[in-house]
Amino acid sequence: MSDKQPQASSAAKAGGGQKVSGDTQAAAAKPKSKSKPKPAAKPAQGQGAANRPVKPPAQAAHRRGRHGMLMLSFVLIVFLPSLMVGAYLVTRAEDQYASTLGFVVRKEETSSAVELLGGLTQLSGASSSDTDILNEFIQSQQLVLQVDAKLNLREIYSRYYETDPVFSFDPAGTVEDLVEYWSRMVKIYYDPGSGLIELQVNAFAPDEAQAIATAIFEYSAAMINQLSAIAREDTTRYTREELALSIERLKGAREALAQFRSRTRIVDPEADLQVRMGLLSNLQQQLAAALIEGDLLIQTTREGDPRIGKAERRIEVIRDRITEERNKFTIGGDNRVGEEYINVLSEFERLSVDREFAERAYLAALTAFDAAQAEAQRTSLYLAAYITPTLPEKALYPQRITIGGLTTGFLLLIWAVGVLIYYSVKDRR
Numbered sequence: 455m456s457d458k459q460p461q462a463s464s465a466a467k468a469g470g471g472q473k474v475s476g477d478t479q480a481a482a483a484k485p486k487s488k489s490k491p492k493p494a495a496k497p498a499q500g501q502g503a504a505n506r507p508v509k510p511p512a513q514a515a516h517r518r519g520r521h522g523m524l525m526l527s528f529v530l531i532v533f534l535p536s537l538m539v540g541a542y543l544v545t546r547a548e549d550q551y552a553s554t555l556g557f558v559v560r561k562e563e564t565s566s567a568v569e570l571l572g573g574l575t576q577l578s579g580a581s582s583s584d585t586d587i588l589n590e591f592i593q594s595q596q597l598v599l600q601v602d603a604k605l606n607l608r609e610i611y612s613r614y615y616e617t618d619p620v621f622s623f624d625p626a627g628t629v630e631d632l633v634e635y636w637s638r639m640v641k642i643y644y645d646p647g648s649g650l651i652e653l654q655v656n657a658f659a660p661d662e663a664q665a666i667a668t669a670i671f672e673y674s675a676a677m678i679n680q681l682s683a684i685a686r687e688d689t690t691r692y693t694r695e696e697l698a699l700s701i702e703r704l705k706g707a708r709e710a711l712a713q714f715r716s717r718t719r720i721v722d723p724e725a726d727l728q729v730r731m732g733l734l735s736n737l738q739q740q741l742a743a744a745l746i747e748g749d750l751l752i753q754t755t756r757e758g759d760p761r762i763g764k765a766e767r768r769i770e771v772i773r774d775r776i777t778e779e780r781n782k783f784t785i786g787g788d789n790r791v792g793e794e795y796i797n798v799l800s801e802f803e804r805l806s807v808d809r810e811f812a813e814r815a816y817l818a819a820l821t822a823f824d825a826a827q828a829e830a831q832r833t834s835l836y837l838a839a840y841i842t843p844t845l846p847e848k849a850l851y852p853q854r855i856t857i858g859g860l861t862t863g864f865l866l867l868i869w870a871v872g873v874l875i876y877y878s879v880k881d882r883r
Contacts (some may be wrong), residue, residue, distance in 0.1 A: 524873060531869045536862040543858055547621055548614045549849030553663035555671060556652040556841030559584050559678060561834070584681065584835060585649045589642065591677055592653070592670060595629060598636050601669045610662050611635060621852055640670070652841065660846045667843035675837040686830035693823040700819040704812040711805045718798055734776065741772040 591597055601607055611623035623635045641654040653670060657663035715721055748765040755762060 527872070528869055531872075532862065532865045535865055536858070539861045540854075540858045542620070543852065543854040546618050547852050547854065548618045548658055550621070550656045550658060550851035551660045551663045551846040551849050552851060553655045553657070553660070553667040553844050553846055554652065554841055555655065555667040555839070555843045556650065557671060557674070557837055557839040558648075558650050559588060560836055560838045584678070585644075585646070585651065587681070588674055588678065588837075589644050589651060592640070592642060592651075592674065593637060595633050597670065597673055598633050599629070600673050601666060602632065604669055605662075605665055607632065607636075607666075610657060610659075610666075611639065613658060640666075650840075655843075656851055664843045664845045671837070671839060671843065678835050678837045682835040685835070686827075689830040690823065690826040693819065693826040697816075697819040697823045700812065700816040704809070704816045707805065707809040707812040711809055714801060714805055720798070720802075737772055737776045741769065741776060744769045744772055 598607070608623065608625055612625040613622070615622040615625060624631065627635070639656045641656075643652040643654070644650075653667060655663050655667040655670065657666060744765060748762065748769055751759065751762050751765050
């Protein structure tokens with residue numbers, strides 16, 4: 455048993471030696487490589503990123519031709535125009551003075567004609583339509599022409615055109631050009647809520663700015679007065695026409711009645727009728743008394759007494775008179791041109807009714823006309839200035855710093871947008 459163990463160990467050593475020698479030979483058979491060891495295998499999802507080529511590091515920026523073009527464009531677009539604008543504002547732009555004017559349209563409200571003695575006058579703001587009309591009038595060609603005719607706006611605004619053509623008016627310009635230039639020199643600040651209108655009038659001299667503002671106020675006040683007159687005329691025109699018509703109607707009725715009286719020679723047929731009725735009543739009373747007296751004579755005297763004949767003649771005369779007076783109510787005498795007395799009374803009644811109606815219509819028309827006039831006076835409009843035209847002492851315009859800064863900023867913005875567009879297009883190529 456001891457003899458087998460040494461044999462086994464020697465065999466194992468011999469086999470181990472053979473294995474080591476085999477590995478050594480395999481290692482010696484492979485060529486030697488200087489490459490780095492391969493990294494550990496990554497999951498399948500990371501294989502695309504591992505195979506992506508690595509870019510070389512960015513190189514240092516160098517000055518190129520496009521940079522010079524950008525600087526040149528900055529000089530041409532921003533620097534030189536800004537320099538030219540600044541030089542013009544400092545050396546050639548003339549000073550402008552601003553005169554301020556503020557006013558409002560007011561409406562005077564008085565009491566009615568009945569309460570005129572004890573009523574109070576109230577002031578209130580005019581309607582927005584009146585103020586809107588005035589606002590448009592200040593910007594209209596009509597006002598520009600009126601002020602030009604009074605102050606010669608063309609000469610005032612074109613005095614420095616040779617040295618300052620930008621801020622001055624071209625003397626060869628048309629009326630439309632003058633109206634456009636007027637909107638540049640006259641600034642309107644209008645508050646529709648309160649109805650306040652404030653103006654800023656610019657000119658190249660302080661007294662000229664004040665004179666233009668004063669002229670604007672005068673012509674605006676005249677326009678408001680004209681509106682008030684038109685409103686009064688519209689309010690009273692209808693009532694005035696009705697009053698004139700009623701006056702003519704009353705004249706015609708009175709003339710017809712006068713002609714009737716002249717033709718019939720009767721001033722008042724009703725009074726004439728009453729007189730005739732009184733006379734007839736008196737004759738009837740006398741007839742009754744004469745009949746009674748005749749009967750008494752017949753009873754107290756003998757036949758053939760001359761008093762009885764006299765009484766009978768008296769009774770006959772009274773009866774004839776009564777008959778004649780009664781006939782006058784139907785057939786006129788010589789002084790009535792053969793007209794029937796009833797027709798005369800009818801005509802007089804008709805003429806009297808016409809005259810009475812004409813008188814009442816005249817009184818109604820006169821009352822309406824007075825009320826319309828009172829209403830027109832109650833809504834009278836006028837222009838009230840809360841800021842009179844001021845006389846400036848310092849030139850505030852043109853605002854050189856503001857204009858220069860805005861010009862530079864605007865040009866810089868244009869240049870920056872152009873540069874961004876250029877690089878955006880270049881990066882997409």
